[in-house]
Amino acid sequence: MxxxxxxxxxxxxxxxxxxxxxxxxxxxxxxxxxxxxxxxxxxxxxxxxxxxxxxxxxxxxxxxxxxxxxxxxxxxxxxxxxxxxxxxxxxxxxxxxxxxxxxxxxxxxxxxxxxxxxxxxxxxxxxxxxxxxxxxxxxxxxxxxxxxxxxxxxxxxxxxxxxxxxxxxxxxxxxxxxxxxxxxxxxxxxxxxxxxxxxxxxxxxxxxxxxxxxxxxxxxxxxxxxxxxxxxxxxxxxxxxxxxxxxxxxxxxxxxxxxxxxxxxxxxxxxxxxxxxxxxxxxxxxxxxxxxxxxxxxxxxxxxxxxxxxxxxxxxxxxxxxxxxxxxxxxxxxxxxxxxxxxDxxxxxxxEQGEQIGWQEMTTAVADVWNRIPSEQRGSATIFTGNYGEAGALRRFGPSHGLPPAYSGHMSFADWERPPDSNTGPVLLVEQERTPTFEAHFRDCEQVSTIDNIVSNDEDGTALVLCDSPGAPWSTLWPDLRRYY
Structure with missing residues (x-):
């Protein structure tokens, strides 16, 4: 027309x-x-x-x-x-x-x-x-x-x-x-x-x-x-x-x-x-x-x-x-x-303003806890985060602190990679809020540090929890660790 x-x-x-x-x-x-x-x-x-x-x-x-x-x-x-x-x-x-x-x-x-x-x-x-x-x-x-x-x-x-x-x-x-x-x-x-x-x-x-x-x-x-x-x-x-x-x-x-x-x-x-x-x-x-x-x-x-x-x-x-x-x-x-x-x-x-602040500081705090793990155990240790922001930050800034790749079951992170079953050593959990049902997948968990941001964003107060080991091989745990939201 x-x-x-x-x-x-x-x-x-x-x-x-x-x-x-x-x-x-x-x-x-x-x-x-x-x-x-x-x-x-x-x-x-x-x-x-x-x-x-x-x-x-x-x-x-x-x-x-x-x-x-x-x-x-x-x-x-x-x-x-x-x-x-x-x-x-x-x-x-x-x-x-x-x-x-x-x-x-x-x-x-x-x-x-x-x-x-x-x-x-x-x-x-x-x-x-x-x-x-x-x-x-x-x-x-x-x-x-x-x-x-x-x-x-x-x-x-x-x-x-x-x-x-x-x-x-x-x-x-x-x-x-x-x-x-x-x-x-x-x-x-x-x-x-x-x-x-x-x-x-x-x-x-x-x-x-x-x-x-x-x-x-x-x-x-x-x-x-x-x-x-x-x-x-x-x-x-x-x-x-x-x-x-x-x-x-x-x-x-x-x-x-x-x-x-x-x-x-x-x-x-x-x-x-x-x-x-x-x-x-x-x-x-x-x-x-x-x-x-x-x-x-x-x-x-x-x-x-x-x-x-x-x-x-x-x-x-x-x-x-x-x-x-x-x-x-x-x-x-x-x-x-x-x-x-x-x-604030x-x-x-x-x-969203607050979600742009504190990621490098969080990575530094994670690195401090990671370095507490005996050096002979770090080769089989794992960093596991509760959400994709934490995992993404550790992927971006972690290498400069000598950190291994962080894993997460959140969104598509669950599809890209999971820890190898050979990682039977300590697990460092990064959790916005401690969740007993989540931590039940790991042995002898103890909170060893807390993220203290300068702003009251979602990561302020995040718990860094150190566990002795995964409760089962990662391939067995992985479906239960997946989160879609």
Whole structure:
């Protein structure tokens, strides 16, 4: 089909690229300030075991982590280069979405600035996470969907299919916004875009791109479903309680008037009503399954992009103050601008700040206990950790302390390696919390040290427990030591 609606304004390339460039410079300058996040430590090890899938995720983010460290160096700054690039592109895409809603140069620039100072964009841009690339994919899907609805040109289904297929190789959450958008189109239209062979072509493209990981999950009995079920069971109630407050806080309270204005404006556009309706539909689904609040946040950026046009009519001083406060609070709560010793101030709002601190100190503490083991016993001794962050940190920093590879039964660490059965000597356990049922697999366990971090993160108070030996050969114990969440 051909376009049936007016063409969009010219793209304000120079100012929008300038905003994205400033954010890229800021993220780069701060990228090495604290240290690796626990998930990043896991992704780096996963990147050394490239596969078409892992028990808790598809392969794209570990692949990107591998590429980034190989090209730019195995440092927090080197690891995060491609995340910075992805966030800069996300800002550009938000401006392009504003353009689709008819915004001229000033509106596109304002949309880019709103995205650039939002807490969610800065937070995921600072780290390597599945959410970083998920956000970019969602924004592209939103852009192509809006183009499809605005022009009724069904060929955009191909772009949607390709983007969705790539996104599925990063995280399965992409099915949520696509599902919400399809349901919304069925409810409020325009349904004509669904009556096209291009839709089937797009679905086929998405399926072909996503097929390798789907086959991997099938061959391994769908472990991702086990992981997702465990997360919902553990955190579902808390996620539901905090959903609405975090929708406001994680993007920025100061951007609420912008996305409310965007919601109202889009609802008055008959062709855009389905995109408007998709956000509350998505919120209902996320609440029902007990998902995390950020699962619905990307669609709020679409509402922000639509809301910049009415905001241009507001008093400039009010808008400027709002954006300045947004930038200040977002930087404070999502970027490593505070001294590490002061991070406890922001952890109640953004715990990910604290998860970047203390890994080298933890490794030093583990090394101190390891060195207490008689030298003649270390050859058959084992370091076993309770989670992938601890194991990843010891894999990254342990060699400089003379430590052997650490093992873990957490997530895909359980698949990559297990201790050899010849390791019949002492076992050094790294446990966030001492667990009798866990320690029952080992003989004569005694806590010999405690991790004392400068911040109250998940590893603060972690117990270092020294056991005489495993209770059975590692090959026998291994299935019982596996953890999916």
């Amino acid at each position: 051909t376009a049936t609606r007016p063409s969009v304004p010219a793209f304000a390339a120079v100012p929008v690229y300038a905003v994205a460039g400033v954010v890229a410079v800021v993220l780069t300058a701060l990228s090495g300030r604290y240290g690796y996040h626990r998930d990043e430590l896991y992704f780096m090890v996963a990147g050394q075991h490239l596969d078409w899938g892992y028990v808790d995720q598809p392969p794209l983010t570990p692949l990107i982590a591998r590429i980034s460290t190989e090209v730019f160096g195995n440092t927090p700054m080197g690891l995060r280069v491609l995340s910075t690039v992805a966030s800069a592109i996300t800002i550009v895409v938000v401006a392009l979405i504003a353009r689709e809603f008819g915004s001229e140069r000033r509106g596109q620039l304002l949309a880019a600035i709103c995205a650039a100072v939002s807490g969610f964009v800065l937070g995921v841009g600072h780290l390597v996470s599945t959410a970083t690339y998920d956000l970019l994919a969602w924004m592209l899907i939103a852009l192509f969907t809006i183009k499809l609805l605005r022009t009724t040109d069904s060929r955009w289904w191909l772009a949607l299919g390709l983007t969705a297929g790539i996104a599925l190789e990063n995280k399965y959450l992409v099915v949520l916004p696509i599902g919400a958008l399809l349901i919304a189109v069925l409810i409020v239209g325009p349904r004509s875009v669904l009556r096209s062979w291009w839709l089937l072509a797009g679905v086929a493209v998405a399926g072909i791109v996503a097929l390798p990981n789907v086959l991997w999950q099938f061959q391994h009995d769908w472990p991702q479903l086990t992981v997702a079920g465990g997360i919902s069971e553990d955190d579902g109630t808390e996620n539901r309680i905090m959903f609405i407050p975090l929708q406001i806080l994680q993007l920025s309270p100061f951007l609420v008037p912008v996305w409310v204005a965007g919601f109202r404006r889009m609802w008055r556009m008959p062709w855009a009503r389905s995109v408007t309706l998709a956000y509350p539909l998505l919120c209902v689904v996320v609440l029902a399954v007990g998902g995390k609040s950020y699962y619905a946040l990307p669609l709020l950026l679409v509402l922000v992009a639509a809301g910049v046009e009415p905001v241009l009519a507001w008093r400039r001083s009010v808008v400027a103050v709002g954006l300045a406060l947004t930038a200040l609070t977002s930087a404070l709560f999502t970027l490593p601008v505070l001294p590490a010793s002061a991070v 101030f922001v952890i109640p709002v953004n715990k």
